[in-house]
Amino acid sequence: MLKSVAALVLDGLAVFEFGVVCEVFGIDRTEDGVPAFDFRVCGPEAGVPLSSPVGVQVVPSHGLEGLAGADLVTVPAVETLEGYPPEVLAALREAHDNGAVLLSVCSGAFVLGAAGLLDGRRCTSHWRHVRELQDRFPLAQVDPDVLFVDEGSLITSAGTAAGIDACLHLVRRELGSSVTNAIARRMVVPPQREGGQRQFFERPVPDCTSDGLGEILGWMLEHLDQPHTVAALAARAHTSARTFARRFAAETGTTPLQWLNTQRVLQAQQLLEDTDLDMDAVAQRCGFGTATLLRHHFTRAVGVSPSGYRKTFSTIAR
Known part of the structure; x- marks a missing residue:
């Protein structure tokens, strides 16, 4: 059961992709029959502002300890850097080892790759980044033609709106269509553009x-x-x-x-x-x-x- 969600934010975060995660998991929709999620915004250090390319800052309420015990750890899009803080990568690996589902939106896949979590796994990212993703992480099985890939404990999505597809897919997988439909209705988006639970269909x-x-x-x-x-x-x-x-x-x-x-x-x-x-x-x-x-x-x-x-x-x- 999906109860707790941690959103990992880093310097250079993309605010739309971060907003997608907040919209699906961070808003109280209990009046619509959606179970309340324990939603945490986590960064390398609690209370330290993180920058974005559009001049907006995000101040995480939790440090990396907030990833501990989360059922889902999301990694919104971020600048594609040569490296990311080692303590961030270690925290992601630990969360994965402890049973958390990891979900990246767009270029967030690069953070998962730097943590070694894409090795031997099917994955995707924005079409502009897939070649670089494959070059950087040659052991990953990068699919450039899909909206998202569900590998069970690892979900990666393509650019921007594909993050909505991936998040709603996970909600449907874990909580069923009624909850998904309620969230999608409030977001005014299709509840499902692409394949269902545990099944990854090649195209929507x-x-x-x-x-x-x-x-x-x-x-x-x-x-x-x-x-x-x-x-x-x-x-x-x-x-x-x-x-x-x-x-x-x-x-x-x-x-x-x-x-x-x-x-x-x-x-x-x-x-x-x-x-x-x-x-x-x-x-x-x-x-x-x-x-x-x-x-x-x-x-x-x-x-x-x-x-x-x-x-x-x-x-x-x-």
């Missing part, structure tokens, strides 16, 4: 440059319960199956079948959380047809069975 549902394909995607979302073939979708798009498949992959980064399965899993998550439909009914609503097929795809994508997911995240009083 895109804003298509092709109006025709965008219409097809919308139609597919409205008819997930129906069977679809590439041939039938291509006919709806007034093109050949081969051309449709090529255009679909270029726009979405995946195949029509994989895209459909992703959306069906996401809809299954919502139904499992917000309804008491039995598994056969959930499967039919999502287009998987049978509970057996639902269980296969859901467990493969999410990492737990549909019944296990419902037990953890259901919002229905029992």
Whole structure:
């Protein structure tokens, strides 16, 4: 359960990315049904102002001791330096070793890399920084094409607004969709632009440059319960199956079948959380047809069975 959050701020911090973390975790939204987080702003020294490129100073209320015991340690964007204070890196390693989830926004990934926490792990950062990130930390597996990467105890996000996606993804992973939706509604942002709990999908549902394909995607979302073939979708798009498949992959980064399965899993998550439909009914609503097929795809994508997911995240009083 996510209860305590520490935001690590350093000299050269980016105030928007820091604000994203504060907006998701630092504001009391208990009146909206969001559990209160023990939110701490931590720096190398408590009470010592830290600078930003836009002339705003942030004064942390806690020193590095504030990272101790936090369920989540966030590292907002910061200047990409050759090195960071050794005591900061040691505190991050200790927090990680003690079971904290670490989440970076944009160039905050460089701080995690300097602490040795990206070695052998998939990660990302702002598209302008990914090459430098890979050069600086050659053992990291840097993905330049995604909004965020969820590696369980380590979440890294791309630039600026992608930090919102990563933070809301973590809230959904730990606390379910109702809490996520409440926070997103207050922030006036989509509660989920990209893959669900424990599952990292390569790309979010895109804003298509092709109006025709965008219409097809919308139609597919409205008819997930129906069977679809590439041939039938291509006919709806007034093109050949081969051309449709090529255009679909270029726009979405995946195949029509994989895209459909992703959306069906996401809809299954919502139904499992917000309804008491039995598994056969959930499967039919999502287009998987049978509970057996639902269980296969859901467990493969999410990492737990549909019944296990419902037990953890259901919002229905029992």
